[in-house]
Amino acid sequence: DVKVTQSSRYLVKRTGEKVFLECVQDMDHENMFWYRQDPGLGLRLIYFSYDVKMKEKGDIPEGYSVSREKKERFSLILESASTNQTSMYLCASIMNTEAFFGQGTRLTVV
C-alpha cells in the first residue's frame, strides 16, 4: 500500500525560526512535491523535485527552500518563518500523474 508520511501533523513556531518539514515516501517515486493549502486559494505549488539533489521552483517559492538528499525524502525549509506562512502543508509523491499525499502538516507561526 502506498504511503507518504509527513513528520508532524501540527506545529507551532515563532516568527523568525527556521522550520523543517519532512516528507518520506516508500514507493520509490522520482517525483515529489510540496504544496500549501489555504482557504479560498486551494493547493499552491511551492517546490518540486524530479530526482535526488534536483529541485525546481513552483508558483510560490519565496521564503522557502527544499532538500532532496535521498530519493525517499523531500524536506521543505522555512528559512525564517513569518505569520503569512501559517498554513496547511501537503507533501505529494506523484507517479504517472496520480498524486499520493501525506496527511498534511498544519503549521502555525506566532
Place this chain on the structure above:
Amino acid sequence: RKEVEQDPGPFNVPEGATVAFNCTYSNSASQSFFWYRQDCRKEPKLLMSVYSSGNEDGRFTAQLNRASQYISLLIRDSKLSDSATYLCVVTPNTGTASKLTFGTGTRLQVTL
C-alpha cells in the same frame, strides 16, 4: 485568469439527489484531467481520471469537453458519505507531465 476554476459552493443536496460540478481550465494544451476528493481535515485522494470519451465509476461520471475547456463530475443517488470537497486537477503541457494544477475545490454537503 486562474488556470483552473471551480465554483466553491457549498452545494447542499438531499440524500438521493443528483448533483453536478463543472470546472474550467485556461490552457488549451492541457493533457490530463482528474477529480480528487478531499474530506474535512484530510489529504486529497484521487477519485477518477477524466477522458474525452467520458468515464463512469459506479454513481460517478466524469466528462471532458476540450472545445469549451471544461470538465464535469456528476454524482447520482448522493450519499451522506459523499460530503467532501471535490478538486479539479489538470496537468499542463509543459513537458513536466507530473506537475498537477489544482482548482480551489467545490464543497458538497449531502443532508438527510
